Every structure is written in structure tokens, then in C-alpha cells.
Amino acid sequence: MHANVEADPRATDIVRRLGGRSIVLVGMMGSGKTSVGRKLAQRLGLDFVDADHEIEAAAGMTIAEIFAKHGETYFRDGERRVMARLLAEKQRVLATGGGAFMLAQTRDNIARHGVSVWLKADADVLARRVRKRTNRPLLHSVDPEETLRRLIDERYPIYAEADFTVISHDGPHEIAAETIVTTLASGLSGISRITPQSHTATVRVALDARAYDIVIGNDLISTAGERIAALFPQSACAIVTDDNLAREHLPALEKSLDERGIRHARIVIPAGEASKCWDMFARVCDDIIAAKMERRDLVVALGGGVVGDLAGFAAATVRRGMPFVQIPTSLLAQVDSSVGGKTAINSEHGKNLIGAFYQPSLVLADTQALATLSPREFRAGYAEIVKYGLIDDEPFFAWLEQNWRGVFARGPELTEAIRKSCASKAAVVARDETEQGDRALLNFGHTFGHALETLTHYDSKRLVHGEGVAIGLACAMRFSARLGHTSLAEAERVENHLRDSGLPGTIRSIEGWNAGADEILEAMYQDKKVQRGALTFILARGIGRSFIARGVDAGLVREFLAEELAR
Structure with a gap:
């Protein structure tokens, strides 16, 4: 002083x-x-x-x-x-x-x-x-x-x-x-x-010996060192983050690690979906090894879905597997990509086609980190929250219709929405970790959304993942209605809620869209749910009543896409 x-x-x-x-x-x-x-x-x-x-x-x-x-x-x-x-x-x-x-x-x-x-x-x-x-x-x-x-x-x-x-x-x-x-x-x-009390919620992902906690609350980044030291005593860590988050959140995390005497190295990648590629994956793996991280040291992903997917895939492969901690900083990552162990990079043929199932040992969802999100990024994450209501929880969707403004205002409704979303995904993951059965329901809207992302070449100026999901949710509901599985009123209810919360619901809302129905259909054939050349969709018999539809006729899909492009 x-x-x-x-x-x-x-x-x-x-x-x-x-x-x-x-x-x-x-x-x-x-x-x-x-x-x-x-x-x-x-x-x-x-x-x-x-x-x-x-x-x-x-x-x-x-x-x-x-x-x-x-x-x-x-x-x-x-x-x-x-x-x-x-x-x-x-x-x-x-x-x-x-x-x-x-x-x-x-x-x-x-x-x-x-x-x-x-x-x-x-x-x-x-x-x-x-x-x-x-x-x-x-x-x-x-x-x-x-x-x-x-x-x-x-x-x-x-x-x-x-x-x-x-x-x-x-x-x-x-x-x-x-x-x-x-x-x-x-x-x-x-x-x-x-001297406020810290209010946190914890969701347990029940996977026997590989079970882990998702901790949700304020200021978890600044106390991450304490939790990591307790879980991994005497371990070092490689922090993977992007150049935006290195400025916004990395100093607080590094300070927390220093306070606990945890040796750490930083690996900073360019922000954006383009970093989920072979070249960046190889660089991250080499940097982890160059930092002299041993097999019992850990990889920490500090960032959104891109960082989490890339760092998780690196953790799954370097030294044949290293412990992995997710610190998601986007709403989308907190409610979806950080939970469940899906890690991947993109191929020129489609999104998330190269990866592994590899569970984290801990997830710290710091709601305070969401304060740095742009309104567009926050809305994009909200699309994944809506998805959980559509899959199997109509009361949750109805709750969102009444409380979405509180979620967007970062009130207590936000923590509840994250907790509910994580609990929904944790329950599905515990039943079907590697997507052999009903875990595929978590892809509701994603067959459409991933195809749209592929055709925009992952250009975040035109379309970010959550916006693709929002369009996909609306399309999946309308396609379900077209096939007679649900009513048009149910589909319109979903579209209205997405629109009210500022999310897109049609393919034509994508800036500069010029692909036709055949091109979208071709991109859909690269979806991970395709089996023996047959298209698989997640459809709905109503809000909260989704199901896996296998072998959907490509001609019906093409006709529906042509109608969508005319909207």
C-alpha cells in the first residue's frame, strides 16, 4: 500500500x-x-x-x-x-x-x-x-x-x-x-x-464411476482453483480458450489457480467456428504436450461450444486421455455442449463429424460470465433451452413462455432455466451416454440446423449455431405438422415464442441465403443420425412429445424444404 x-x-x-x-x-x-x-x-x-x-x-x-x-x-x-x-x-x-x-x-x-x-x-x-x-x-x-x-x-x-x-x-x-x-x-x-452469500445449484450426471457435477452459480471462475485443487490435487492444467475470452475471463481463472499453487499454461485459439478444424486440433494437442502436461494433469476448456468441443477432443486423445474440466462461458455451452461428453471438430462435409464421447470431470457454469455475451449470442443460447421443453417437458415450455423476459434480464429465472436444462440433458445422458437410443432426441431441430450451418460455411456473421437450432426447431415442428404428427397450431405456438424472444424461424431469414432444396437435402445426408443412407429426423407429436423418425422419405423432405424456401 x-x-x-x-x-x-x-x-x-x-x-x-x-x-x-x-x-x-x-x-x-x-x-x-x-x-x-x-x-x-x-x-x-x-x-x-x-x-x-x-x-x-x-x-x-x-x-x-x-x-x-x-x-x-x-x-x-x-x-x-x-x-x-x-x-x-x-x-x-x-x-x-x-x-x-x-x-x-x-x-x-x-x-x-x-x-x-x-x-x-x-x-x-x-x-x-x-x-x-x-x-x-x-x-x-x-x-x-x-x-x-x-x-x-x-x-x-x-x-x-x-x-x-x-x-x-x-x-x-x-x-x-x-x-x-x-x-x-x-x-x-x-x-x-x-459480503453476499454464494447461491449455487448442482446437477449430478449419474454415470457410475465417471459421474460428475454441473455447478451453476455466480463467480465460479474466480473460485475455480479451489474446486480444481480439491478434485485434482497436485495436478497442473492446460487452459484452452479463445482470444476474446483470454481478455475477458482468463485473468480471473489464472488468479484463482495461482492462489491454489496450480501450475498452468494458456493455449489461445482464434474465436469462431472456423477453429473447430484439423489444423487447430493438431495445434492444441501439440501445445498441451509442449507445456509438459502429464497424463494425470488436466485440460480446462474456458469458453463456448467451439472451445469446449475442441479442447474436449484434445483431452480425449492426448496421452490417450487426460482429465477434462468444462468452464462454459456462453449460455449455449452452459445448457448443452458442455454437458454429456460429446467432443468434436468439423469436416468440410459437415458439422461435428470427427470426435469422441469423452466425459468431463467437472462443469462450472458461471452465470456471471454471461454478462459479457452480446444480445445475439445470448438469444442463440436460449434456443437450446427452448429445445428441452419441446423434447419432453411441455410444462417447462409453458414456463418459458411466461418467464423468458426474466431469463433475458438475467434474473433468478436464468439460473432456473440453466438448471432445468442441465437436469434434462443429464437424465438423458445417464440413460444413453453414446447415443444408441433416445439421446438422439437431444438433436431436435439439429438435422435442419446443422445443414444450414454447413451451407453457410459456418459463417457466424450470417448464422450462429443457436440461430440454426431455432430455425431447425420451427422447421421440425412444421414438418411434423405437415406429416400429420402434430397440429399446425402447436407449430405456430413454437414459432411465435421463438419470434417473441428475437430468434429466427425460417430459412429465408438467413442473410444472403441462395441454396435450394436439393442442396439442403444433400447436406442433411451428412447428419450423424443417417443410417444405411436413410434419413432420420427428430419429430414431435406435440410440444413435449418428441420421437425418433427413421427412414423418412427424401421426397417428402424435398417437398417440405421447397415450401419452406417459399415462405
């Missing part, structure tokens, strides 16, 4: 009572968050970071340039992700951009990881401070001061939700920092969530 911290016992006490949480400064542009934040960090002996500076460094351009090139929506999504990463990394003093606190998801994230302080200044003070600055894109208007007053009217009622309010006057920044110290010293005891 700095010498001035030692001279002020209040600083030591504040840091102790924060319990590892950050101090987050919020307020309007010109309220002094950066300058006051630096002074406050010095007083408390903490690091300081400015979220706007982090965004600019990551983008390689100024905020004004980001606004000009990509627009405010793009900037706000990046700001949300950066805030989630900074809050999860470590305790610090953090200055936010003026609009960051306006997003409910970020406010909730700050409430979990920090204590918020609003630096409140009146309009005249703010106007004097920002009048001559050119780096404020929201003030590039005909009447900047009128724009400033409008923003004050919009934002101050939200800023008032901060834990503490400190008036930002004209004068030395040291005075504002001292006021914050005094405020925290007297007020922290009133913040009951400073």
Missing part, C-alpha cells in the same frame, strides 16, 4: 470492508470521474482504471471515432462487455462512461461486484467543464448545452440508484476524493450486499 494509506487508517478499513469489491464512479461527462478516481485510488492503495480508456485501447480508436464509424449501439455493447470484464478481474477504483450505468445489466453487475458512487454536478458546472472539449460525441449537436440538459434529465433519476452520492463542486480533486473516503468510512456498514 502507499504511504498515505498507512497514514490514514480509514483507507485500510474501507478496503477491508469492501471484501474485494471495486469502487465504481458513475456520473455525467465532466463530473470528474477520471481525475477524482485517480486521487481516490491513491488514497486507498488500489489500482485505477478508466473504462473509456480501456474501450479505446481495445478498439484502437477514440470513442468519437467508434461512434462515427459504428454508431452508439455498437459502442454500448462494447462498453457493457468491457465493464463486465473489469468488474470480474479484481478490486480497483473504476471510472465509467456517462452512459454505462444506464444499462440495467451493467447496474446489476456493479451491484454484484462493487459499490457505486455518483459524482453529481449541476448543469452549469458540467457545461463549463465540457464546453471546450471535442471528444464528447453525444454533444456534437446544434445546441450542445440543450443536449447536456436533456441527458441530465434522462440520467439523473438512474444515477440516483447508486449506493452513494457525492457532490462534484469546482475545486481541487483531492477534496472530492476526501469526501468519498469520509462517505465510505461511515456508510459501508449499511450496504448489506458487501
Whole structure:
């Protein structure tokens, strides 16, 4: 700690009572968050970071340039992700951009990881401070001061939700920092969530000697070292992750491993479906060996489905099999690909055609990691949750129809939806681990979805896996209705729910789609469920009543696809 911290016992006490949480400064542009934040960090002996500076460094351009090139929506999504990463990394003093606190998801994230302080200044003070600055894109208007007053009217009622309010006057920044110290010293005891209890849910995958737990809850990445050390004492680990997650979540995981004295190596791959290929598989295997990982050391997959599938396949093959821990960071991976032991890479002929069944020893589904997901990625994961209701649980589908907004708002409904999905998949896996029977039901919608992914060449700009699944779910229900297995009303109910939650339901919704029915049918013949050249589909006799339909007539499929392409 700095010498001035030692001279002020209040600083030591504040840091102790924060319990590892950050101090987050919020307020309007010109309220002094950066300058006051630096002074406050010095007083408390903490690091300081400015979220706007982090965004600019990551983008390689100024905020004004980001606004000009990509627009405010793009900037706000990046700001949300950066805030989630900074809050999860470590305790610090953090200055936010003026609009960051306006997003409910970020406010909730700050409430979990920090204590918020609003630096409140009146309009005249703010106007004097920002009048001559050119780096404020929201003030590039005909009447900047009128724009400033409008923003004050919009934002101050939200800023008032901060834990503490400190008036930002004209004068030395040291005075504002001292006021914050005094405020925290007297007020922290009133913040009951400073030391929150960890609420987790655990689902057991019952596979006899190879049984394992799926742990679902907040902040599991930052405590992963404790769980790994208990399960694999004296083992080292190779962490496989992608270049996005290496920035967002890897520091917290490595810190947790360091605290437990676990030797670790990082293997970082490019983000995206294209990494599920032979070349990347070979590189990951070689890097695990080069890191001097032994047979009883473990592979940790930190990422979404791509990382989990690739790392799991490597773990299954390097040294003829190494222990494997899944830390899924996407909603799709948490409810589907991280559970059940399917590992694979893609072939040019189709998705997931090269792989192995290889169960993990532990799955840690950190719901806090989902804060860094883009809205599109989150929606894509939700498609897999809907799937579980369609397979064999109509009450769960009905629950989703009533509660999907709470799931998307990251409320307690999210943890329940993940828990329910994992429990559904765990039960199927326990009955049929290697997909010799009803585990194939878990592929509901996937025969269509995988074919669409193949024909878009896994281009995530056009189609991500969960979107392909959503279209596949709607197609499977409509195909079931066309064949007389279910009613058109049931199919429309599913399509309506997918649409309400922002997911696509038709093939033509894919950007730039130009493949015909014959091409889709040909891609379907590469599906893993094809047996002796006969098509197999998962169809439904109603919501929650799926079944395996073998030997489906290709002519009927072609006719249905032609109708779908005409929608």
C-alpha cells in the first residue's frame, strides 16, 4: 500500500470492508470521474482504471471515432462487455462512461461486484467543464448545452440508484476524493450486499464411476482453483480458450489457480467456428504436450461450444486421455455442449463429424460470465433451452413462455432455466451416454440446423449455431405438422415464442441465403443420425412429445424444404 494509506487508517478499513469489491464512479461527462478516481485510488492503495480508456485501447480508436464509424449501439455493447470484464478481474477504483450505468445489466453487475458512487454536478458546472472539449460525441449537436440538459434529465433519476452520492463542486480533486473516503468510512456498514452469500445449484450426471457435477452459480471462475485443487490435487492444467475470452475471463481463472499453487499454461485459439478444424486440433494437442502436461494433469476448456468441443477432443486423445474440466462461458455451452461428453471438430462435409464421447470431470457454469455475451449470442443460447421443453417437458415450455423476459434480464429465472436444462440433458445422458437410443432426441431441430450451418460455411456473421437450432426447431415442428404428427397450431405456438424472444424461424431469414432444396437435402445426408443412407429426423407429436423418425422419405423432405424456401 502507499504511504498515505498507512497514514490514514480509514483507507485500510474501507478496503477491508469492501471484501474485494471495486469502487465504481458513475456520473455525467465532466463530473470528474477520471481525475477524482485517480486521487481516490491513491488514497486507498488500489489500482485505477478508466473504462473509456480501456474501450479505446481495445478498439484502437477514440470513442468519437467508434461512434462515427459504428454508431452508439455498437459502442454500448462494447462498453457493457468491457465493464463486465473489469468488474470480474479484481478490486480497483473504476471510472465509467456517462452512459454505462444506464444499462440495467451493467447496474446489476456493479451491484454484484462493487459499490457505486455518483459524482453529481449541476448543469452549469458540467457545461463549463465540457464546453471546450471535442471528444464528447453525444454533444456534437446544434445546441450542445440543450443536449447536456436533456441527458441530465434522462440520467439523473438512474444515477440516483447508486449506493452513494457525492457532490462534484469546482475545486481541487483531492477534496472530492476526501469526501468519498469520509462517505465510505461511515456508510459501508449499511450496504448489506458487501459480503453476499454464494447461491449455487448442482446437477449430478449419474454415470457410475465417471459421474460428475454441473455447478451453476455466480463467480465460479474466480473460485475455480479451489474446486480444481480439491478434485485434482497436485495436478497442473492446460487452459484452452479463445482470444476474446483470454481478455475477458482468463485473468480471473489464472488468479484463482495461482492462489491454489496450480501450475498452468494458456493455449489461445482464434474465436469462431472456423477453429473447430484439423489444423487447430493438431495445434492444441501439440501445445498441451509442449507445456509438459502429464497424463494425470488436466485440460480446462474456458469458453463456448467451439472451445469446449475442441479442447474436449484434445483431452480425449492426448496421452490417450487426460482429465477434462468444462468452464462454459456462453449460455449455449452452459445448457448443452458442455454437458454429456460429446467432443468434436468439423469436416468440410459437415458439422461435428470427427470426435469422441469423452466425459468431463467437472462443469462450472458461471452465470456471471454471461454478462459479457452480446444480445445475439445470448438469444442463440436460449434456443437450446427452448429445445428441452419441446423434447419432453411441455410444462417447462409453458414456463418459458411466461418467464423468458426474466431469463433475458438475467434474473433468478436464468439460473432456473440453466438448471432445468442441465437436469434434462443429464437424465438423458445417464440413460444413453453414446447415443444408441433416445439421446438422439437431444438433436431436435439439429438435422435442419446443422445443414444450414454447413451451407453457410459456418459463417457466424450470417448464422450462429443457436440461430440454426431455432430455425431447425420451427422447421421440425412444421414438418411434423405437415406429416400429420402434430397440429399446425402447436407449430405456430413454437414459432411465435421463438419470434417473441428475437430468434429466427425460417430459412429465408438467413442473410444472403441462395441454396435450394436439393442442396439442403444433400447436406442433411451428412447428419450423424443417417443410417444405411436413410434419413432420420427428430419429430414431435406435440410440444413435449418428441420421437425418433427413421427412414423418412427424401421426397417428402424435398417437398417440405421447397415450401419452406417459399415462405
